[in-house]
Amino acid sequence: MEQSNIEDLLRQMTLEEKIGQLTQITGDFYSDKAEDRTGPMSQLGLDDEQITNVGTVLGVVGASECRRIQRQYMERNRLHIPTMFMGDVIHGYETIFPIPLGLASSWDTDAFEEMARVSAEEASVSGLSAVFSPMVDLVRDPRWGRVMESTGEDPFLNGKFASAMVTGYQGEPGELQDHFNKVAACVKHFAAYGAVTGGRDYNTVDMSEQRLRDVYLRGYHAAIEAGARLVMTSFNTVGGIPATGNRHLMQDILRDEFGFDGVLISDFGAVKELISHGVAADESQAASLSIHAGVDIEMMTLCYMHTLEALVTSGAVDERLIDESVLRILRLKNELGLFEHPFRGADEAREKEIVFSTSHRATARRITAESLVLLRNNDATLPLKASQSIALLGPAAQSPDILGAWSWRGRTDRAVTLMQGLRKFASADGESMRSHVKTTEERCDYFVPTESVIAASVELAKHADVVILALGELSTMSGEAASRSNIHLPKGQIALFDAVHKVNPHIVVVLFNGRPLDLSGIEAADAILEAWYPGTEGGAAIADVLFGAVNPSGKVTMSFPESVGQIPVFYDEDNTGRPYEQAPNEKYVSKYLDVSNYAAYPFGFGLSYSHFSYGSPVVSVSGNGFSAEHPAIIRVSITNDSEVDGVEIAQLYVRDLVGEVVRPVKQLKGFQRVALAAGETREIEFELDEKDVRYVHLDDSMRSDPGDFLVWVAGNSRDLSNPIRLHLE
Numbered sequence: 001m002e003q004s005n006i007e008d009l010l011r012q013m014t015l016e017e018k019i020g021q022l023t024q025i026t027g028d029f030y031s032d033k034a035e036d037r038t039g040p041m042s043q044l045g046l047d048d049e050q051i052t053n054v055g056t057v058l059g060v061v062g063a064s065e066c067r068r069i070q071r072q073y074m075e076r077n078r079l080h081i082p083t084m085f086m087g088d089v090i091h092g093y094e095t096i097f098p099i100p101l102g103l104a105s106s107w108d109t110d111a112f113e114e115m116a117r118v119s120a121e122e123a124s125v126s127g128l129s130a131v132f133s134p135m136v137d138l139v140r141d142p143r144w145g146r147v148m149e150s151t152g153e154d155p156f157l158n159g160k161f162a163s164a165m166v167t168g169y170q171g172e173p174g175e176l177q178d179h180f181n182k183v184a185a186c187v188k189h190f191a192a193y194g195a196v197t198g199g200r201d202y203n204t205v206d207m208s209e210q211r212l213r214d215v216y217l218r219g220y221h222a223a224i225e226a227g228a229r230l231v232m233t234s235f236n237t238v239g240g241i242p243a244t245g246n247r248h249l250m251q252d253i254l255r256d257e258f259g260f261d262g263v264l265i266s267d268f269g270a271v272k273e274l275i276s277h278g279v280a281a282d283e284s285q286a287a288s289l290s291i292h293a294g295v296d297i298e299m300m301t302l303c304y305m306h307t308l309e310a311l312v313t314s315g316a317v318d319e320r321l322i323d324e325s326v327l328r329i330l331r332l333k334n335e336l337g338l339f340e341h342p343f344r345g346a347d348e349a350r351e352k353e354i355v356f357s358t359s360h361r362a363t364a365r366r367i368t369a370e371s372l373v374l375l376r377n378n379d380a381t382l383p384l385k386a387s388q389s390i391a392l393l394g395p396a397a398q399s400p401d402i403l404g405a406w407s408w409r410g411r412t413d414r415a416v417t418l419m420q421g422l423r424k425f426a427s428a429d430g431e432s433m434r435s436h437v438k439t440t441e442e443r444c445d446y447f448v449p450t451e452s453v454i455a456a457s458v459e460l461a462k463h464a465d466v467v468i469l470a471l472g473e474l475s476t477m478s479g480e481a482a483s484r485s486n487i488h489l490p491k492g493q494i495a496l497f498d499a500v501h502k503v504n505p506h507i508v509v510v511l512f513n514g515r516p517l518d519l520s521g522i523e524a525a526d527a528i529l530e531a532w533y534p535g536t537e538g539g540a541a542i543a544d545v546l547f548g549a550v551n552p553s554g555k556v557t558m559s560f561p562e563s564v565g566q567i568p569v570f571y572d573e574d575n576t577g578r579p580y581e582q583a584p585n586e587k588y589v590s591k592y593l594d595v596s597n598y599a600a601y602p603f604g605f606g607l608s609y610s611h612f613s614y615g616s617p618v619v620s621v622s623g624n625g626f627s628a629e630h631p632a633i634i635r636v637s638i639t640n641d642s643e644v645d646g647v648e649i650a651q652l653y654v655r656d657l658v659g660e661v662v663r664p665v666k667q668l669k670g671f672q673r674v675a676l677a678a679g680e681t682r683e684i685e686f687e688l689d690e691k692d693v694r695y696v697h698l699d700d701s702m703r704s705d706p707g708d709f710l711v712w713v714a715g716n717s718r719d720l721s722n723p724i725r726l727h728l729e
């Protein structure tokens, strides 16, 4: 539909119809069973008339159901405006990929684009037009349950992954209109939700605007630059004002500075929550704050519906504000082609062949293997040999609970468990592992393994060459509203570890978890493989890595604390006026009396079955000076000095030695996945541009300062040596 026709349509709408477009409700209000509708309708105070004006629907899927609702909706809507279906497809629709914190460990932007593309194909054929992803909240506190949805602690990396996901979901600019296997991306949660005080969900966020802009907003900005068509507000305050009613954040920064012209949707109930936050006395004030902040859609509360008409009549809200929001919503529906094709991609026949297809699961299995992180591998315990007898023990050994807390349409009954993956694995010569993998009849509890399951585990361990101990968290222990003050493994799991270790010291721990954990208690493990929540093909991908069919290459993108007392512990910290490194034996320096300053497993860390060594970096520019016109080319040779082909994730770190505000001791400014055959040496190069070292100054400008920089190329953020010094003209 032409833009002019959209504007004509707006002119035909009554104020009540316009306000209806600004609301989103769940699908039970459209149920074809009256008994299913009456409860929600009375609870929210909605009548049938109002429901036919509501602009978008949350959380309904299925080609048949979406087509039924759309058909009924357009018949009843006076102007036959189509509705639009949105939902939480965070890391897969029915084919579930690793949680984003796991997928991020692959450092593979193509993998993120593939995940999003597959998700969009499955979601769109099932009726969705928009997904509430990518979540790009930067995180530094693993007590927060939603770190599992994030891609970690680094602004640069989060931005790369966010851009890749937006492209995977939406395709190239303009594709949404004709390509019904694409969906609109909604970047969330704007802004800085990952910085909640104490890691406690929904809690206050408080930081300087300079830190907000320079660290926390970069990921969202990258997603908007990549073309994300929606943004979702966050539950938290920013600068003392809840994001959902925060005009400075949403108008000055998001719309005016970032140039975002898409739809801004509140998080679930966040408009009405302005009352409990204490910045609105009632629904009317909540509605006024939100509409003035530019929130276009109110999700699952009715402050707009209940009060906006009176606010316009009284002159407290200019109807033009409402027109602007309605126009953005109608424009999005038009971009998606919904006026001409209201069912868009929803197709029952194609749904059966596309959703959870063999090829999608094969893609998931390949990508999942890249997300696994080898944290420890003493005495080359891994890879396992086909001849070894294995005792597979622990609560996650046979558990299908491996999809994660935001796997919505994922089906645990169709997930490949670790036991299934190991038993199905056939070594290259076809030798099946089935007979070699023994496990307990009785399932092991995540918290209190029974005496009988411990005894059975010990008995199996006694007679096995190696033990695989599958430990971790239930998926309900992370995700939304799942903060933990203690990030240890449950005590019962440590007790099981100790009992087994007494009879067999050869233990490989496989971790299933949604956050970095404090891994004290399993120090005696020979090997540790971090599997996160690996998704539908989890067990198969883990088997591929444990038996060496895939050489692990994953590296963590969020630091694992040694102790919860260190939190927040992250790699790109400030130097402080009394840096520990400069005087480690001094008392009066920045340190703890009882624990080190360092992460147990730092950002960028992960092992391989190969071993990689780095030469000294050299710089191409004369006199080591670079400028906006002449970027620096940094070259370094990497050698795979092992007998196993592998992939190394080489990382470029930079330190700005003097800034207008303090600068981090190091920042990631580049990375490459480098495939190296056994024994191969290759020279790689990174380009460091002046724009790469720009940062937010006190006047909010994003610019660089002339001066000196240190540059490293390494395999993680801790083991940095022989930096080179560069000078920016």
Ligand code: GLC
Pocket (backbone or CB within 6 Å): 088, 132, 188, 267, 268, 480
């Ligand atoms: C939830 C989450 C948000 C999600 C929305 C819709 O509360 O905060 O991430 O997209 O509601 O389900």
